[in-house]
Amino acid sequence: MLRSKKTIYPGLKLIILALFCCLFALPAYSMQPVPRTTRNATPSATITNYDPDINDDGKVNATDVQLVINATLGHNIGSLSADVNRDGKLDAMDVQLVINAALGIDINQPKVSITIDGSNPYTNNKLVTLTISAPSSIQMQFSNNNSTWSSPENYATTKSWTLALGDGTKTVYAKFKDNSGTWSKAYSASITLDTTPPQLTITSPQDNQIVTKQRNGTIP
Secondary structure: OOOOOOOOOOOHHHHHHHHHHHHHHHHHHOOOOOOOOOOOOOOOOOOOOOOOOOOOOOOOOOHHHHHHHHHOOOOOOOOOOOOOOOOOOOHHHHHHHHHHHHHHOOOOOOOEEEEEEHHHEEEOOOOOEEEEEEEOOOEEEEEEEOOOOOOOEEEOOEEEEEOOOOOEEEEEEEEEEOOOOEEEEEEEEEEEEEEOOOOOOOEEEEEOOOOOOOOOOOOO
């Protein structure tokens, strides 16, 4: 007797394929959990403005990634908020932020740049101008040795600064504080200070030496 063949509908094939993709892909993001208590707790140094712990279980892992993906695709995740960066929309950026947090990457560290005298490699003046970019910062402070720091001051995009004494490579360090009161790591920029004028030494002729030069031909 002939057995009837079971039919697998194309839509069901797609669902099965999607489930297999989730099972094999999402565990890669179950890295070191980021400690957390509750959504209203004092922000930690790692998680300040952003909240990648979607289900508030004290860790960031594949479950949070899946919740954000579901919300981005329009699925109902209840009262949970998947808008990690709080920009009013759910998109790939929210997914990426959760993945980064699961991998242990500080998703709140500002993208900071600091240059000295327009990135010139040399200067002959110990008074220089720092050009700064540190989004979301409210205060900043500086140092010539990464140990003794200037008093905190309001954030600005430029700063006059005096380099340490003595010629040679000089490094300026800067730290920035955000709205949550968290100070960043130290950022730095370097420049070579050269205040010594060039020395010119003439070995010939010597001082007070009379030099004569003979020419061939008739002298008029």
